[in-house]
Amino acid sequence: MRAIVVAATLTSALALTGCTAPEGSDGAAEGGADGGAAQTEATLGGSGPGATGTPGVESMEKGDxxxxxxxxxxxxxxxxxxxxxxxxxxxxxxxxxxxxxxxxxxxxxxxxxxxxxxxxxxxxxxxxxxxxxxxxxxxxxxxxxxxxxxxxxxxxxxxxxxxxxxxxxxxxxxxxxxxxxxxxxxxxxxxxxx
Structure with a gap:
């Protein structure tokens, strides 16, 4: 019985941790249906602090x-x-x-x-x-x-x-x-x- 209570407590804690929105945001309510997409876009390149340029593909053509x-x-x-x-x-x-x-x-x-x-x-x-x-x-x-x-x-x-x-x-x-x-x-x- 004790093992079941511990397992249930751990499952509840994990579920709550996984569902918590980042600090200062209300999740989808703040950004609408694509709230996560905007965050992903900023993380992958665009205007984030780690961005080094515009995404693209290397040219295989000869330059000068x-x-x-x-x-x-x-x-x-x-x-x-x-x-x-x-x-x-x-x-x-x-x-x-x-x-x-x-x-x-x-x-x-x-x-x-x-x-x-x-x-x-x-x-x-x-x-x-x-x-x-x-x-x-x-x-x-x-x-x-x-x-x-x-x-x-x-x-x-x-x-x-x-x-x-x-x-x-x-x-x-x-x-x-x-x-x-x-x-x-x-x-x-x-x-x-x-």
Whole structure:
């Protein structure tokens, strides 16, 4: 009998806690039938204090390409055209965007970012020669803020897009040398835009 009374008391307490409206609001009575929807909208983006911009979808189209190089792939797999956009600053970070178009010896195959980078993850570095600083791809734990090297790929003559996020420029830097892999020549004097 005692177990039934305790269970009933806990159930009542949980029900009351779950039904309590947030402090300072009357639930649906205050906002009408969509009172919860307005709160959800503010939480998900719009004008809340954590909002960083307008929601949208990343463009997969090439922007303004500022430098291009042809590289030879390891293992006699062919060549690739590598194109790079200007570094784009957004608040406390900047994004590097690269497009790779493989020209494969085996035209029925495909090239992943992982194999393009000679079996390494995508961890580009930026060098500010004037201020003797190097910027590395940001990481959280072991996860880099960059394209997934094994999931990003393209077939012969097709193009894949790769990106990496790094700290925003300091010391008034307006351009960087960019290293995407130790096996390819670096890009030099890549401009920064806001």
């Amino acid at each position: 390409i500022v430098a291009t190089q042809e590289v030879t792939l390891t293992g006699d797999r062919g060549t690739a055209t590598v194109e790079i956009e200007a570094l784009r600053v957004d608040g406390q970070v900047q994004t590097l965007t690269v497009f790779v178009t493989p020209h494969l010896t085996d035209t029925s195959g495909s090239l992943s970012l992982f194999h393009f980078l000679d079996m390494h993850g995508f961890r580009p570095r930026l060098v500010d020669k004037a201020n003797l600083k190097e910027y590395s791809t940001l990481e959280k734990g072991a996860e880099a803020w960059s394209s997934d090297s094994t999931a990003t790929e393209a077939g012969d003559g097709e193009t894949f897009k790769a990106w990496a996020v790094l700290a925003a420029p300091e010391d008034g830097a307006t351009s960087f040398d960019v290293t995407i892999s130790h096996i390819y020549p670096r890009f030099t004097d890549i401009p920064v835009i806001s």
